[in-house]
Amino acid sequence: MDASDIEKDLSTIHYTEDQILAKLRELAGRIEQDYEGKDLLIVGVLKGAVMVMADLARSLTRHVEMDWMAVSSYGSGTKSSGVVRILKDLDTDISGRHVLIVEDIIDTGLTLTWLVSNLQSRGPASVEICTAFRKPDAAAKMAVPVRYVGFDLPDEFVVGYGLDYAEKYRNLRCVATLAPHVYS
Numbered sequence: 289m290d291a292s293d294i295e296k297d298l299s300t301i302h303y304t305e306d307q308i309l310a311k312l313r314e315l316a317g318r319i320e321q322d323y324e325g326k327d328l329l330i331v332g333v334l335k336g337a338v339m340v341m342a343d344l345a346r347s348l349t350r351h352v353e354m355d356w357m358a359v360s361s362y363g364s365g366t367k368s369s370g371v372v373r374i375l376k377d378l379d380t381d382i383s384g385r386h387v388l389i390v391e392d393i394i395d396t397g398l399t400l401t402w403l404v405s406n407l408q409s410r411g412p413a414s415v416e417i418c419t420a421f422r423k424p425d426a427a428a429k430m431a432v433p434v435r436y437v438g439f440d441l442p443d444e445f446v447v448g449y450g451l452d453y454a455e456k457y458r459n460l461r462c463v464a465t466l467a468p469h470v471y472s
């Protein structure tokens with residue numbers, strides 16, 4: 289399947305690659321200011337956050353360590369199962385460290401609410417969140433504050449830039465809503 293085949297499956301493009309990269313550069317600037325003089329560990333949440341991690345990390349001009357966790361609550365569908373499972377834990381001991389969780393999207397907020405409390409229990413110096421995208425539910429309801437937000441999205445299932453539908457479309461450079469024919 290080439291890129292134009294993928295594009296036939298899309299209805300609305302919400303954000304282009306250029307818009308996403310510009311926003312991540314802006315967030316990286318804020319992160320550099322906020323963590324000046326502090327060591328920083330960025331934790332990417334596999335698999336969705338791979339693209340955000342790669343682009344955000346390369347927008348930072350300071351030293352940063354990277355680690356990864358894999359948690360899953362969606363399975364292969366479009367609805368959160370409500371149960372968060374650790375599929376891969378951190379390699380790093382985060383006690384006393386400044387941790388910045390990097391996510392592709394906050395939808396219900398369930399994954400991050402659970403993850404923040406899990407990481408807080410390990411005694412870090414701080415835990416903050418950076419997400420490329422956020423849906424309205426999370427913006428209204430999430431109890432844990434989200435320090436860095438790229439863009440707000442409408443309440444639609446979206447794909448691209450790491451976000452999948454049944455494991456596909458992660459490699460799309462933009463973020464878009466799927467056309468209805470894809471679901472039927």
Ligand SMILES: O=P(O)(O)OC[C@H]1O[C@H](OP(=O)(O)OP(=O)(O)O)[C@H](O)[C@@H]1O
Pocket residue numbers: 333334335336337359360361362363368391392393394395396397398399400426452
């Ligand atoms: O705010 P929530 O409703 O919890 O949803 C957000 C989470 O769901 C997706 O991951 P998923 O669990 O599907 O795994 P993946 O990253 O491997 O696609 C997405 O990448 C976020 O991690």
Ligand SMILES: [Mg+2]
Pocket residue numbers: 333334335336337359
């Ligand atoms: Mg994810």
